[in-house]
Structures are given as structure tokens and as C-alpha cells.
Amino acid sequence: MKLSEIIEKLNLKCLNEANLDADITNAYSSDLLSDVMGNARSGQLWITMQTHKNVTAIAALKDIPAIIIVRNGVPDDDMLEHAKEEDICILVSSEAAFPVCGKLYELIK
Amino acid sequence: MHYTFKIEQGNFTDAGQASSSVKRTMKQLGVRPENIKRTVVALFEAEINAVAHAYGGQIDVDIDGEKIVMVVADKGPGIPNIDLAMQEGYSTASPQVREMGYGAGMGLPNIKKNTDDLKIDTTVGVGTTVTMTVYLNN
Numbered sequence A: 001m002k003l004s005e006i007i008e009k010l011n012l013k014c015l016n017e018a019n020l021d022a023d024i025t026n027a028y029s030s031d032l033l034s035d036v037m038g039n040a041r042s043g044q045l046w047i048t049m050q051t052h053k054n055v056t057a058i059a060a061l062k063d064i065p066a067i068i069i070v071r072n073g074v075p076d077d078d079m080l081e082h083a084k085e086e087d088i089c090i091l092v093s094s095e096a097a098f099p100v101c102g103k104l105y106e107l108i109k
Numbered sequence B: 001m002h003y004t005f006k007i008e009q010g011n012f013t014d015a016g017q018a019s020s021s022v023k024r025t026m027k028q029l030g031v032r033p034e035n036i037k038r039t040v041v042a043l044f045e046a047e048i049n050a051v052a053h054a055y056g057g058q059i060d061v062d063i064d065g066e067k068i069v070m071v072v073a074d075k076g077p078g079i080p081n082i083d084l085a086m087q088e089g090y091s092t093a094s095p096q097v098r099e100m101g102y103g104a105g106m107g108l109p110n111i112k113k114n115t116d117d118l119k120i121d122t123t124v125g126v127g128t129t130v131t132m133t134v135y136l137n138n
Helices: A003-009 A033-039 A053-062 A077-086 A097-108 B017-028 B033-053 B082-086 B095-099 B107-114
Strands: A013-016 A027-029 A045-048 A066-069 A089-092 B002-007 B057-063 B067-075 B117-123 B127-135
Touching (some): A033 A053, A033 B107, A045 A053, A053 A066, A053 B017, A053 B033, A077 A089, B002 B033, B017 B033, B033 B057, B082 B107, B107 B127
Parallel strands (some): A045 A066
Antiparallel strands (some): B057 B067
């Protein structure tokens, strides 16, 4: 499913528009950065509550096109700046990781 | 080709710049994507380890058509028990580092999994040198 459709259906706030036409077929949910580093795959959407610049550093290295920050987390300014430089879509959900994952799973499974 | 990067103690903000730069170079050289992925995972983890645990250090990267060799040398506390440090789940990271999402004890195992050769020279109270090699033709 196109990232833009996911944004609409999950009612996500978009803080940095990028990769809106990307076809998202899978996602990875984790707040442990080495877990994401070791196990996430390129093209996956990343669901997390981490909001610092290392998140975008890892997303850039792993070719992750978009990040959903859960529970209305606010990304640090340098994370947002870095997301702009690296063309990573930054999305925010008011919900916690569990409902976000459940709804996303239903959409793209 | 040779590249050198400095590591500053506790500077997580700039962590990943070495990996990012190496990734760009490898892409330009036309290295296979799997090998680029393995390399950046290992280098990023080694860089984070040094930022989180050591008092500063240096990364030296040599790349040729056959392999990439990455040497991350730090001045730091050293690793008292390497076998323990290699165990998944074991970590000595500070609470602040854990809050950032690190310290799950997956760094060194990730490095091991993603490199073809890994050598760790460490002296307690002096520092640690991690030498990682990824062969580019396999």
C-alpha cells in the first residue's frame, strides 16, 4: 500500500513529507536501536517511540523510508532536520504502538 | 582508498556519520547491496560502542576491490571479559545510553553476524581496538 494511503487511513500527522509514493508491504516495531539495526529490512516502515537523531541515522543506513512515532512523541529538532536531509518521512500517531501495529497489519498483511 | 573519522566520547548526535559516508562510497563503487548493508550495520555498532563506552577514538577504513577493513580504536576502559561481552543480552551501558534505545547487548553480536572476520584487542584501563573485515566478492 502506498505510504500516502497509510497516512490517511491511520490518521497520522506528517512532519516531513518524503517517499509518499513508496509501496509499503511490511513494518518493524521496536525501540531498541540495535534490534532495528540488526533485524529490520530495507523498505520497511519503522514504528517507535524514540525521538532522537540516531533514529534517522539508522533509518538512513537501513533504507527505511518512513518512521511512525507513537503516542504523540515529539522528534528532536536535529532528528527532523536530518530526516529532511535524508528524505525520510516522519509521521506521528496519537495512539500507542500496539493499536498502530494492529491497524497497519490489517491494512498491509 | 583510506578514510579516517574521529570519535568523541558521548557524542551520539554525530554518530553514524562514518557509516553514512562509507555507505555512500560503497554505493559509488558499485558494491553489492548485501555487502553494503552488512558493512554499515557492523561499523555503526562499533562506532556506537566507542561513543557510549570509551573516552574517544578513531575509525580507519580501507576499501579495495576485494574487501573493506574497518578499525575502530578507542582509549577507554577496555573489555574485562570478551566472552561475556559477545553474549547477546549482556551490556554494561549506562541508564542514559539505555534510555536512547541502546544497551540491549546486541551490538557486538550484530558486528559478529555481519562481518567475515572480527578481531578484538582490548586492555583494561587502556582501550579497545576492533578490527572488522567484510569481503566484497562473496
